[in-house]
Amino acid sequence: MKKIKNYINGEFLESSTKNKIDNINPATGKIISTFPRSNHNDIALAVNVAKKSFLSWKNLSTKERAGYLIKLGEEIKKNANELAAAETIDTGKPIQLSKKMDISRSSKNLIYFGNAIIHNSSEFHKMDNNTFNYTLRQPVGVVGCIAPWNLPLYLLTWKIAPALATGNTVIAKPSELTPYTAYLLSKICKKINLPKGVLNIIYGLGSEAGEALVLHKDVPIITFTGGTETGKKIMKNSARNLKKISLELGGKNPNIIFDDADINLAVDISIKSSFLNQGQICLCGSRIYVQKNIYKKFKIKFLRKVKKLTVGDPEDINTDLGAMISKDHFRKVMGFIEKAKQEGASIIQGGNSVSNDGKLKGGFFIEPTVIEDADINSEINQKEIFGPIVSLNYFDNEEDVINSANNTNYGLSASIFTNDLNRAHRVANLIDAGTIWINTWLLRDLRVPFGGMKHSGIGREGGIDSLQFFTESKNVCVKYE
Numbered sequence: 001m002k003k004i005k006n007y008i009n010g011e012f013l014e015s016s017t018k019n020k021i022d023n024i025n026p027a028t029g030k031i032i033s034t035f036p037r038s039n040h041n042d043i044a045l046a047v048n049v050a051k052k053s054f055l056s057w058k059n060l061s062t063k064e065r066a067g068y069l070i071k072l073g074e075e076i077k078k079n080a081n082e083l084a085a086a087e088t089i090d091t092g093k094p095i096q097l098s099k100k101m102d103i104s105r106s107s108k109n110l111i112y113f114g115n116a117i118i119h120n121s122s123e124f125h126k127m128d129n130n131t132f133n134y135t136l137r138q139p140v141g142v143v144g145c146i147a148p149w150n151l152p153l154y155l156l157t158w159k160i161a162p163a164l165a166t167g168n169t170v171i172a173k174p175s176e177l178t179p180y181t182a183y184l185l186s187k188i189c190k191k192i193n194l195p196k197g198v199l200n201i202i203y204g205l206g207s208e209a210g211e212a213l214v215l216h217k218d219v220p221i222i223t224f225t226g227g228t229e230t231g232k233k234i235m236k237n238s239a240r241n242l243k244k245i246s247l248e249l250g251g252k253n254p255n256i257i258f259d260d261a262d263i264n265l266a267v268d269i270s271i272k273s274s275f276l277n278q279g280q281i282c283l284c285g286s287r288i289y290v291q292k293n294i295y296k297k298f299k300i301k302f303l304r305k306v307k308k309l310t311v312g313d314p315e316d317i318n319t320d321l322g323a324m325i326s327k328d329h330f331r332k333v334m335g336f337i338e339k340a341k342q343e344g345a346s347i348i349q350g351g352n353s354v355s356n357d358g359k360l361k362g363g364f365f366i367e368p369t370v371i372e373d374a375d376i377n378s379e380i381n382q383k384e385i386f387g388p389i390v391s392l393n394y395f396d397n398e399e400d401v402i403n404s405a406n407n408t409n410y411g412l413s414a415s416i417f418t419n420d421l422n423r424a425h426r427v428a429n430l431i432d433a434g435t436i437w438i439n440t441w442l443l444r445d446l447r448v449p450f451g452g453m454k455h456s457g458i459g460r461e462g463g464i465d466s467l468q469f470f471t472e473s474k475n476v477c478v479k480y481e
């Protein structure tokens with residue numbers, strides 16, 4: 001069994017309490033590793049060393065800092081097989097997905113921000129009368145990076161990379177459900193001789209280690225990806241020390257399919273957006289709206305493909321859906337299916353847990369599930385389920401579907417399927433969401449702003465938005481004779 005340790009000042013340490021937490025493989029229900037149950041003392045230690053390392057890291061040349069990030073990214077690429085296998089046993093996600101999406105993107109995050117910082121620039125504003133302004137962008141200090149379990153290394157590196165690139169030092173707090181790839185990352189940091197104290201990784205519970213990080217007075221900036229309710233707590237706790245915060249939260253995203261769309265494309269993409277990673281992606285399209293006159297045709301084609309999806313061993317390259325992240329989450333998702341039935345909706349496909357024999361006997365598996373006739377205000381169409389559950393709905397016209405799409409507290413993303421150019425742009429303009437995809441889904445360019453409206457978050461990350469978030473802008477006004 002693997003023993004994960006905190007990574008502080010370039011050393012591997014147990015927590016000050018010596019307490020450990022078991023890490024479970026959700027596909028088997030078996031313990032695969034233990035990790036430290038860290039508390040405020042461990043956070044304080046890490047903050048101390050991150051503060052000490054700040055000046056020398058910030059004063060390194062941009063090229064040298066970028067070099068470390070690019071090296072980390074390259075090492076992730078070299079170790080992709082080991083990292084993907086670790087991600088799969090930690091999360092229960094299919095191995096192909098870990099390779100193609102999680103680990104590949106983790107490497108890209110580091111390489112992208114390593115290059116982005118080299119090509120970064122800042123503003124210059126000329127005034128009349130021999131006066132001009134220029135903007136300095138300076139690192140903020142010690143950054144707290146808090147990540148969720150659904151894309152563990154992918155989202156951790158999405159935060160660490162720009163924070164380090166801009167000259168900050170970092171305390172990273174991975175999810176207590178998926179600590180393992182962060183530990184492998186710390187080993188890679190050691191291998192490439194990343195300067196000590198620049199990146200520190202602390203494991204533990206959100207309510208203990210996470211909260212201590214957010215409350216620490218010497219951590220002036222927090223970037224958080226996770227659930228909306230946790231985001232609200234983080235905002236409240238950050239307010240005590242007036243911290244800079246970025247919150248990337250939940251979603252309840254619509255897929256909107258007009259009658260002029262390429263129906264086969266819409267079906268194929270909707271299969272992915274409904275069930276990829278067992279529906280445990282914040283960007284999943286969990287509400288499908290199809291124009292009335294093609295609804296039946298779409299439904300037949302969609303269900304035919306859902307029936308072909310395989311649920312099973314995440315380590316098998318042919319598996320489409322692996323396990324749910326934990327027993328608690330499995331129960332929560334099954335509870336939503338029960339609630340949908342009680343609210344009068346119809347389960348037209350799936351709806352059951354999946355039992356297995358052999359090594360997967362203790363795993364948490366659910367069938368891909370399609371629900372019809374759910375009321376627009378029902379839980380199934382309002383709450384973020386974060387599981388392999390999608391609702392099928394129909395609409396009459398543009399106005400009707402825009403109202404339905406916007407009828408949730410969330411505003412993270414939406415996908416629109418149409419071949420009418422004017423309609424595509426018109427509807428994109430009217431949907432309340434931070435990302436709109438047209439005839440596609442989950443296509444990500446790391447330069448674009450990423451984030452959500454309403455209860456899906458505060459602020460944007462990605463490209464220049466990340467580089468700005470992790471820096472303080474300073475205006476210098478110059479008058480010359």
Ligand code: NAD
Pocket residue numbers: 146147148149150151155173174175176204205206207209210211212214225226227228230231233234248249250251281282384386412451452456457
């Ligand atoms: P979560 O909010 O339970 O936990 C996220 C992280 O916050 C974990 O590391 C946890 O330990 C920590 N945490 C928990 N309580 C804390 C506290 N009081 N103070 C500080 N840290 C605390 O979320 P989760 O269940 O891990 O992730 C699933 C959620 O994340 C979903 O809602 C999903 O939509 C969202 N998500 C959003 C995005 C996005 O980019 N918008 C991406 C991925 C996931």
